[in-house]
Amino acid sequence: MIELVDVNACYQDFHVLKNVSLAVKKGQIVVMLGPNGHGKSTVLKSICGLVEKVSGLIRFEGETITGLGSEKLVGMGITYIAENRELFPQMSVLENLKLGAYSRSARAFEKENLEKVFDLFPRLRDRQSQLAATMSGGEARMLAIARGLMSNARFLAIDEPSLGLQPNLRDEVAKIIKQINGQGITLLVVEQNIPQITELADTLYVLEEGSISFEGSKEDARGNDHLKEIFLGM
Amino acid sequence: MVIEITDVIISGLINGSVYALMAVGLTLIYGVSKAFNFAYGSFYSLGGYIAFLLFGLSFINNYFLVFVLAVPILLVFGFFVEKTLVAPLRKRDDWEIKVMMITLGLALFLDNSFQVIFGSRMKSLPPFLEGGFEAGDFYLSHQDVGIFFLSIGGILLFRWFLNNTRTGMSVRAVAQNPAGAQIVGIPKEFVFAATFAISTVMVGMGGILLAQKYFITPMGGWDILVKAWVITAFGGMGSIRGGLYAAFIVGMLEAFVGWYFGMTWTLIVLFAVLLTTLAVRPQGLLGKWG
Numbered sequence: 001m002i003e004l005v006d007v008n009a010c011y012q013d014f015h016v017l018k019n020v021s022l023a024v025k026k027g028q029i030v031v032m033l034g035p036n037g038h039g040k041s042t043v044l045k046s047i048c049g050l051v052e053k054v055s056g057l058i059r060f061e062g063e064t065i066t067g068l069g070s071e072k073l074v075g076m077g078i079t080y081i082a083e084n085r086e087l088f089p090q091m092s093v094l095e096n097l098k099l100g101a102y103s104r105s106a107r108a109f110e111k112e113n114l115e116k117v118f119d120l121f122p123r124l125r126d127r128q129s130q131l132a133a134t135m136s137g138g139e140a141r142m143l144a145i146a147r148g149l150m151s152n153a154r155f156l157a158i159d160e161p162s163l164g165l166q167p168n169l170r171d172e173v174a175k176i177i178k179q180i181n182g183q184g185i186t187l188l189v190v191e192q193n194i195p196q197i198t199e200l201a202d203t204l205y206v207l208e209e210g211s212i213s214f215e216g217s218k219e220d221a222r223g224n225d226h227l228k229e230i231f232l233g234m
Numbered sequence: 235m236v237i238e239i240t241d242v243i244i245s246g247l248i249n250g251s252v253y254a255l256m257a258v259g260l261t262l263i264y265g266v267s268k269a270f271n272f273a274y275g276s277f278y279s280l281g282g283y284i285a286f287l288l289f290g291l292s293f294i295n296n297y298f299l300v301f302v303l304a305v306p307i308l309l310v311f312g313f314f315v316e317k318t319l320v321a322p323l324r325k326r327d328d329w330e331i332k333v334m335m336i337t338l339g340l341a342l343f344l345d346n347s348f349q350v351i352f353g354s355r356m357k358s359l360p361p362f363l364e365g366g367f368e369a370g371d372f373y374l375s376h377q378d379v380g381i382f383f384l385s386i387g388g389i390l391l392f393r394w395f396l397n398n399t400r401t402g403m404s405v406r407a408v409a410q411n412p413a414g415a416q417i418v419g420i421p422k423e424f425v426f427a428a429t430f431a432i433s434t435v436m437v438g439m440g441g442i443l444l445a446q447k448y449f450i451t452p453m454g455g456w457d458i459l460v461k462a463w464v465i466t467a468f469g470g471m472g473s474i475r476g477g478l479y480a481a482f483i484v485g486m487l488e489a490f491v492g493w494y495f496g497m498t499w500t501l502i503v504l505f506a507v508l509l510t511t512l513a514v515r516p517q518g519l520l521g522k523w524g
Contacts (some may be wrong), residue, residue, distance in 0.1 A: 050416060074419030086414035088407050099407050102400070103419045151418065 001026040001186050002047060002078075002155055007056035007066075009039075009046045016042045018210040019056070024155070029177070029187045029200045033227075034207035040190040041083060043207065044157035047188070048080035049073040060155070075103040077154035083163045083190075085144040089133035093124055096132050096143055100150030109152045117146045120179060137164040145176065155186045162193040170194045237371045242493045243486070248378045250485020251385035252440050256458065257465035257477040258389055259436030265472035266409045266429045268330060269320060272337040274437055274462060275455025276344040281308060281438030282450035283348060286357050297362035304442060305435055312434025315340065316427040324426075341455070348452035356449040359442070381443045388439060389478070392432070405429055409472070437462070460501070464508050470521020479519055483507075 002024040009017040016039045024030045034040050046054045049070040058066045060078060070080070088096050097117065101110040118125035121142045127135075132143060141161060148156055161173045174196035181187055181200070191197045198204070204221050206214035214227060221227050256278065263271050271277075284307055288300045319340060323332045363376035396402040407415040408425045416422055440458070441450070448454075465484050469476030484504060491503045511518065 048417075069421075070416050071419045071421040074417075079419075080417050082413070082417060086411055086417055088410045088414055090410050091406065095403065099403060099415075099418050099420070102404065147418065 001028075001061055002188065003057075003059040004043075004047070005057040005059075007043075007046060007054065007058060009042050009051050009055075010053040011042075011051070016210050017046065020207070020210070020212055022205055022212060022215070024186055024188050025202075026186055027181075027184065028202040029181050029189065030203045030205065031198055031201035032188065032190045032205045032207055033192045033198070034213075038208055039210045040207050041159050042210075044080055044159050044188065044190060048078055048157055050080060071103075074151050074153075075105045077105070077152065079148045079151040079153035079156055081144055081148040081156060081158045081161070083160040085140050087132040087140060087143060087147070089131070091132055092129050093132065093135075093143060094128040096147050097124075097150050100147035101152070103151060106150060106152040110150070113150050113152060116183075117149050120149070120176065121146050138166060138169045141165055141169075141173070142176075145180075149180065149185075153185060155188070156180065158187060158189045158191075160190055160193075161197075162191060171196060173197070174200065238493070240372060242489045244374060244378065246486035246489030247482070248382050248485075249444075249488060250482035251382045252443050253461060253465055253485055254478050254481035255385040255388050255443075256437045256440040256462045257469065257481045258392065258474055259433035259440075260462045261466045261469070261472055261474060261477045262405075262429055262436075263433045264466065265474075266405060267320075267324075267426045269324075269333045269426075269430075270330070270337070271430070271433070272334055272459070273315075273341040273344060274337075274433075275457070275459030276341040276348075277308070277312070277434050277437045277455070278441040278444075278458040279348055279450060279452065279455040280311070280344060281441030282357070282359070282445035282454075283352060284308070284438065285359055285442040285445065286352070286450060289359065300442065301439075304438065308435045308438040309431045312431035313427050315434070316430035320430065321423060321427065341459075345452050345455065352450075352452065354452060356451050357445075358449050359445045361446050377446060381446070384443060385440070388436065392436070393474075401425075401428065461504070464504055468508050468511055468518055470518030473518065473520040476518055476520030 004020055004022050006019045006021055007017055008015070008019060020043060032040050032043065042051060045051045047058060049068050049072065054066060056066065057064060060076065065073060088099065097114060098110065101107055101113060106113070123139065124143060124146055132140065135143065141164070145161065158177070162170055165173065170193070174194055177187065177189065177197060178200055189197060198218065201218060204214070204216060204218060205212055206227065214221065214224065260271065260274055263269055281304065284304050285300050288294050288303055294300060319336050320333055323329045323336065326332060361377040363380045366373055366375035396406055404415065404420045404425055405428070407420055408422055412422060461484065465477055465480045468484065469480030487503060487507060488500045491500045
């Protein structure tokens with residue numbers, strides 16, 4: 001569904017991604033691990049049209065999308081869910097969700113998706129008129145994921161959903177990711193603090209210093225001494 | 235004495251309402267794109283001159299037609315200026331300063347063009363309503379009432395647009411979180427240009443409304459730029475409600491100071507009030523930090 005071939009990305013003069021190649025098949029959950037600051041977020045943002053200088057080949061369902069901006073990609077079904085949530089603080093929960101369905105292709109499904117999202121996050125249904133700025137970290141995280149789902153995406157790139165989350169909510173996040181995937185949405189998740197999410201992965205990638213240093217299944221990863229060293233407890 | 239003070243209050247209210255319309259426009263551009271438009275005052279004069287030109291056409295004899303034609307002209311002009319002059323700078327370092335410089339250049343270019351085309355003599359527009367209400371010594375012209383309601387109507391219309399339309403919502407989204415707006419697929423560049431265009435209409439309409447009372451001159455916009463800027467800083471950069479309060483306070487202050495001490499004192503007092511406010515509350519009346 002998503003395929004990257006020799007992708008390079010830069011911020012100003014800083015060369016972040018060096019010849020990254022990866023593939024996510026339809027219906028899969030792919031999890032990317034790696035030390036902080038080595039470019040994991042940049043991989044997700046490059047796919048979703050949020051990085052200015054990207055070269056190489058990015059394909060979505062066979063179509064080349066390298067260089068397209070997010071305003072086009074969201075409409076095609078590719079949505080990014082940010083690690084720092086990026087909500088609209090002075091807007092209500094409902095307004096945030098409606099803006100999630102901003103793209104033309106999502107508008108037709110706004111009502112339907114709103115119901116789906118409220119079923120997935122019942123707490124958001126009760127708090128529709130609350131301002132996003134006044135929500136707790138966990139609630140804001142749920143809202144960010146819910147807003148991403150409102151775009152009617154077929155591919156979601158979820159960036160560190162555990163960031164700023166109480167440990168007891170991690171189970172819940174893993175459960176939700178499983179449910180989202182169960183609805184037929186393909187997922188690329190950057191996450192290394194929730195072992196339950198790593199357990200869901202069909203394929204694992206490890207990104208170090210802007211390059212893919214490992215690709216394989218959970219079993220392959222367990223047998224890899226280098227990985228054990230970096231990610232104790234796996 | 236009572237009549238005089240009533241007149242001063244009315245004058246303050248009417249000028250305040252037009253200032254509010256123009257200050258909301260200025261704070262809108264700043265709030266959404268963090269750009270400061272130095273040519274804002276020249277857009278005020280442009281509005282006046284466009285109306286003056288339109289009245290020169292034989293088939294135009296009322297303000298309704300002037301408004302109907304001036305609004306799209308100003309809208310297109312503002313959009314074009316943003317796309318050609320401001321947008322290309324946004325990708326560069328220190329673009330905020332560069333936007334100030336280029337809009338300052340645009341202001342000088344426009345003002346001198348006005349001088350070349352229309353001459354330096356003042357131009358006036360016909361009042362858009364004749365007559366008035368009379369009660370003894372008290373007199374309130376229909377024109378003043380009309381200006382007040384048109385300005386307030388413009389602000390309310392704008393508020394409705396922000397809260398109830400999809401484009402309005404995307405404008406607020408970009409103002410509150412540009413990165414978030416990009417993530418949900420809002421075309422940021424379009425929103426920047428659209429807000430610039432809308433603010434151009436607001437100040438241009440202000441020009442048409444006030445030119446009926448105060449004439450149009452090539453350099454007349456600078457006074458307006460200063461006042462709109464004072465109101466914006468006073469009310470809080472990016473705060474629309476703060477701008478509204480500040481506009482009426484400034485309108486009233488100006489009217490009372492002008493009446494009691496003379497017009498030459500108004501700017502001095504305005505700046506004294508602004509500086510005092512900023513010394514106590516650097517973020518302005520309703521502004522937020524950051």
